[in-house]
Amino acid sequence: MLKKSWWMFFVVLMFSPSLIFGQEIQILFTGGSKGYLDPEKGKGGMAQKVFLMKELVQKGKQKGALVLPFDSGNTIAPYYLSRFDKGKTILRAMKNAGYQGMTPGEDEFSYGQAYFLSLVNGNPPFLAANLYQGKKRIGREFLIFQHKGVKVGVFGLISPTIQEEVSGDILKGLAIKNPAKEAKQVVKDLKAQKVQVIICIGFLNVDEALKVAEENPEINLLVRNYRKNMNSGGETVIQFPNRQKKGVIVAPEKWNYSIGLASLIISKGLVKEIRISYHPVDSKGKKDGDTEKAILDLKKRLAKKMNLSLLPFSPSEAFPVEFTPKGFAKIFAAVLREVLDTEVGIININLLNGKEISKLSQKQTMSYLDLERILKARAQIAVVAMKGADLAAVLGKENPDEPIAVSGAEKKDGKILVNGVPIRDGDIYWVATVKFLASGNTGYPAFQKKQKTIDRFLLNRDFSLQSSPKGIALGISDAFTAYAQKVLRQIGRNPYGAFFKSRLVETMDYEPPTYLFIFDNLRLTYSATKVSASSQLANTIPDSRAAAKDEETIALRGRLILIRYTRGWLFENRLGFAFGQTKLEGQPLNVSEDDLYLESDSTFLDFGFNMLSFKMVPYLGLKYDTEFKKASGVPLEKILYFSTGVAGVSPGPFTKIKVGALGKADFTGNKNTVQYGLLGQIEFHRSFFDAFTVDSNALLYYFPDQSQDKVGDLKVRFEWNTILKMPFWREFFLIIEFRFFAFQGKKVTSKFGTHSAISVGISYNKIWKFIYEPFFGRE
Numbered sequence: 001m002l003k004k005s006w007w008m009f010f011v012v013l014m015f016s017p018s019l020i021f022g023q024e025i026q027i028l029f030t031g032g033s034k035g036y037l038d039p040e041k042g043k044g045g046m047a048q049k050v051f052l053m054k055e056l057v058q059k060g061k062q063k064g065a066l067v068l069p070f071d072s073g074n075t076i077a078p079y080y081l082s083r084f085d086k087g088k089t090i091l092r093a094m095k096n097a098g099y100q101g102m103t104p105g106e107d108e109f110s111y112g113q114a115y116f117l118s119l120v121n122g123n124p125p126f127l128a129a130n131l132y133q134g135k136k137r138i139g140r141e142f143l144i145f146q147h148k149g150v151k152v153g154v155f156g157l158i159s160p161t162i163q164e165e166v167s168g169d170i171l172k173g174l175a176i177k178n179p180a181k182e183a184k185q186v187v188k189d190l191k192a193q194k195v196q197v198i199i200c201i202g203f204l205n206v207d208e209a210l211k212v213a214e215e216n217p218e219i220n221l222l223v224r225n226y227r228k229n230m231n232s233g234g235e236t237v238i239q240f241p242n243r244q245k246k247g248v249i250v251a252p253e254k255w256n257y258s259i260g261l262a263s264l265i266i267s268k269g270l271v272k273e274i275r276i277s278y279h280p281v282d283s284k285g286k287k288d289g290d291t292e293k294a295i296l297d298l299k300k301r302l303a304k305k306m307n308l309s310l311l312p313f314s315p316s317e318a319f320p321v322e323f324t325p326k327g328f329a330k331i332f333a334a335v336l337r338e339v340l341d342t343e344v345g346i347i348n349i350n351l352l353n354g355k356e357i358s359k360l361s362q363k364q365t366m367s368y369l370d371l372e373r374i375l376k377a378r379a380q381i382a383v384v385a386m387k388g389a390d391l392a393a394v395l396g397k398e399n400p401d402e403p404i405a406v407s408g409a410e411k412k413d414g415k416i417l418v419n420g421v422p423i424r425d426g427d428i429y430w431v432a433t434v435k436f437l438a439s440g441n442t443g444y445p446a447f448q449k450k451q452k453t454i455d456r457f458l459l460n461r462d463f464s465l466q467s468s469p470k471g472i473a474l475g476i477s478d479a480f481t482a483y484a485q486k487v488l489r490q491i492g493r494n495p496y497g498a499f500f501k502s503r504l505v506e507t508m509d510y511e512p513p514t515y516l517f518i519f520d521n522l523r524l525t526y527s528a529t530k531v532s533a534s535s536q537l538a539n540t541i542p543d544s545r546a547a548a549k550d551e552e553t554i555a556l557r558g559r560l561i562l563i564r565y566t567r568g569w570l571f572e573n574r575l576g577f578a579f580g581q582t583k584l585e586g587q588p589l590n591v592s593e594d595d596l597y598l599e600s601d602s603t604f605l606d607f608g609f610n611m612l613s614f615k616m617v618p619y620l621g622l623k624y625d626t627e628f629k630k631a632s633g634v635p636l637e638k639i640l641y642f643s644t645g646v647a648g649v650s651p652g653p654f655t656k657i658k659v660g661a662l663g664k665a666d667f668t669g670n671k672n673t674v675q676y677g678l679l680g681q682i683e684f685h686r687s688f689f690d691a692f693t694v695d696s697n698a699l700l701y702y703f704p705d706q707s708q709d710k711v712g713d714l715k716v717r718f719e720w721n722t723i724l725k726m727p728f729w730r731e732f733f734l735i736i737e738f739r740f741f742a743f744q745g746k747k748v749t750s751k752f753g754t755h756s757a758i759s760v761g762i763s764y765n766k767i768w769k770f771i772y773e774p775f776f777g778r779e
Contacts, residue, residue: 022148022265023065023066023150023265024060024063024064024263025065025066025150025152025197026056026067026068026262026264027070027221027264028068028070028259028261029070029071029250029252029260030070031071031073031105031203032072032225032226032253032254033071033074033090033254033256034074034079034255035075035078035081035082035090036079036082036255037081037089037090037298038081038295039283040256041255043257043282043283044255044256044257045281046089046090046256047288048256048281048282048283048286048287049256049281050097051285051288052259052285053069053097053098053259054098056259056261065147066150066152069097069100070099070102070199070201070223072202072252073105073158074105074203075090075102075105076108077107078107081298081299084298086111089295089298091124092291092294095124096291100145101124101126101127101143101156102124103127103128103156103157103158104116104131104203105203113170116170117138120138121140125139126138126156127140127142127143127155129141129142129186130158130177130182131176132174133173138174141186142189143155144190144193144195150196150197151193151195151196152196152198153193153198153199154200154201155183155186155200155201156200156203157179157183157200157212158179159202159203159204159205160177160178162203163176165380179211180211180212180216183200183219184216187218187219196270197264197266198220199220199222201223205225206224209249213247217246220244220274221248221250222247222249223249224251226251226252226253227251227254229253230258235275236275236276236277240274244271258279260276260279261276261278262274263275263276323357323361324357324358325350325353325354326349327357328357328374329347329348329352329404329405330405330407332347332405333345333347333406333432336381336407337408341430342431344429344431345407345431346405346406347405347433348404348436349404349405350376350403351375379436380435381433381434381435382434382438382453383430383432384430384447384451384452385451386428386446386449387427387428387429388425388427388429389425390446390447390449391416391418391429391446392423395416396411397443401443402443409423433447438453522556522559523557523723523763523764524556525556525557525737525759526554526760527553527554527757528758555578555579556577556579557576557579560575561574571600571603572601572603573599574597574598574600576597576599577595578595597624597625597626598623598624599621600622602619603647617646618644619660621641621643622642623640623641625638637668638668640664640665641662641664643658643662643679645658645661656681657682658679658680660678660679661678662678662679662701664701664703675703678701679702682698683696684696695723696720697721700716703715703716715744716742716743717741718740718742719741720741721737722737724736732764733762734763735759735761735762736759737758737760738756738759739756740754741755742754742755
């Protein structure tokens with residue numbers, strides 16, 4: 001019996017060295033998740049990783065160890081699912097798994113500086129002791145934990161090389177100081193706190209990590225940035241019989257493939273042993289329920305966006321090329337050349353997924369999901385200046401290991417032409433290309449002779465282009481549109497009308513919160529009006545917009561629109577106005593057509609259903625209609641409309657329809673009447689004859705008979721407004737506008753009248769888009 005007890009005690013000691021030495025500190029470490037929530041290549045998965053992390057934490061605690069999970073960065077981007085909610089699902093999963101902190105990498109800056117700073121003191125907090133804003137360190141210098149009389153200090157460091165990968169404005173006002181020097185000060189501060197064990201979580205490359213460890217031997221464990229592959233399952237044991245003289249450096253495995261575990265065995269305040277192991281995340285293993293539910297919810301929300309057409313035209317129509325990797329790479333090179341304003345665009349063909357490209361030729365529209373599937377990986381785009389001789393060496397290379405597609409240059413009759421002109425060896429040409437190619441290490445050494453690199457761009461998997469120096473997301477769909485316009489123009493097709501999208505689709509090109517400020521059809525017109533309504537009918541129906549007699553008007557009309565798009569909610573505010581000078585039957589009339597209205601529409605995008613080509617969603621509407629001035633003795637019009645119903649949005653010609661219930665409160669003079677009825681509305685955008693576009697809107701109000709009719713009460717009101725536009729100069733268009741009103745009064749004024757006006761003039765349209773930095777301050 002005694003022998004058996006000794007044997008069991010020996011086994012326990014073998015597997016629990018902390019019983020011999022004293023205390024055990026377990027550091028669980030990950031990094032380089034790149035925003036991935038799903039398994040990649042049959043490995044990993046965020047829900048699986050969270051479950052395993054919780055399991056490892058529980059096992060460590062059962063052994064009596066202090067267990068601290070940390071992450072070394074590049075975690076919340078650029079995977080398309082994580083970009084959709086700016087990494088919030090990943091951060092919630094990390095909180096759920098018990099992470100104590102993380103060091104930011106370049107990908108944590110993907111959503112702008114304001115968003116980055118909002119995460120610094122979140123859960124988990126960002127640790128970056130060498131990141132400053134002015135003279136003030138951003139976030140906490142370190143964290144201190146206590147366990148069985150042992151103090152453990154943890155701090156973070158980030159690499160100065162981030163400045164080469166993140167656009168300038170995102171880092172504006174921030175400074176990344178020398179990691180080794182800052183570590184020395186942090187270690188000194190930790191020692192002043194009588195910390196015995198020091199851990200550094202660093203987004204550092206190998207050389208930087210080695211330098212930090214060499215200059216700061218007091219650091220016991222340094223977790224650097226990720227590696228691609230690690231050997232999971234085995235264990236490395238490093239023992240220190242006396243005193244640890246140099247820190248141990250470890251690296252996590254990227255893409256959630258495994259969780260690293262470093263067990264520090266401590267005796268009398270000294271680290272005596274470090275055991276390092278990697279625990280693989282099985283994609284078919286158990287999942288954390290809360291994390292899995294959050295990922296499914298994110299996918300559902302994303303599906304609503306991705307099902308909307310990114311481009312409302314057939315790819316085979318707008319891009320008349322062979323739908324192969326080479327053919328589409330030429331399109332892609334042309335798009336980059338267009339949006340970055342360079343003479344030549346060069347793309348490596350292997351960047352694109354040929355199987356997904358071939359499917360595009362059969363589709364009627366192109367969606368976000370199509371683009372996400374086409375692009376194999378995130379890419380850095382560089383704009384470089386090259387001498388003609390070096391560019392010719394790139395373009396003239398035979399049978400390259402890395403085949404390329406080129407836009408803006410071609411071989412013809414043994415010569416290389418750039419935009420139709422023979423290339424000249426000494427001239428400088430600007431080239432948009434993948435940074436992978438621009439390095440010159442991929443079979444094109446001539447790139448190493450480039451004269452200058454003027455900018456950096458991060459191309460994400462959905463083709464959104466994060467650009468420098470402003471650090472905003474450049475909608476690549478706009479570049480596709482611009483290129484397709486040129487193609488259609490060249491082949492004799494209409495270059496404008498196919499590209500009108502509903503504002504819902506246009507707004508959702510960007511991540512919320514998004515703000516659009518729009519001058520919409522701001523126009524100066526001359527119009528001639530014909531009426532069939534009597535003066536009695538026109539004068540008793542103040543909101544008919546109808547003239548009593550024939551007239552001629554010079555007017556300035558337009559709308560100012562502010563749109564705010566947040567998750568599940570599109571809020572559109574319109575301020576419409578008209579200032580006019582009128583001649584009534586040849587006689588001047590000083591004031592006429594001076595109208596003003598304020599209208600707000602709320603569309604709830606998270607609810608609804610698909611019908612034909614429309615997305616049907618509920619909406620609420622409010623409109624206040626008034627005037628600036630009225631003739632003497634005539635009261636100002638004051639009418640309030642309120643409506644609710646179903647709105648359908650589509651990227652096709654019929655971009656918006658509305659059907660709903662309507663209320664009208666008329667406060668003009670002493671009238672004070674309220675009517676209830678029905679509303680129907682259709683917005684239409686289309687093009688004709690290769691140069692003209694039509695913007696049309698039809699609106700119908702119907703008010704059933706009610707018990708007490710008053711003078712001026714409407715039964716039917718129909719408005720039809722159509723603007724025919726022809727491009728003139730930049731945002732200016734020559735226009736012909738046709739307006740038609742038909743209306744019928746009720747019992748007291750039951751006549752039916754019409755009002756039609758034809759106008760000619762000049763129109764101006766302009767849109768400002770606010771993407772990462774909200775218009776009214778931080779979200």
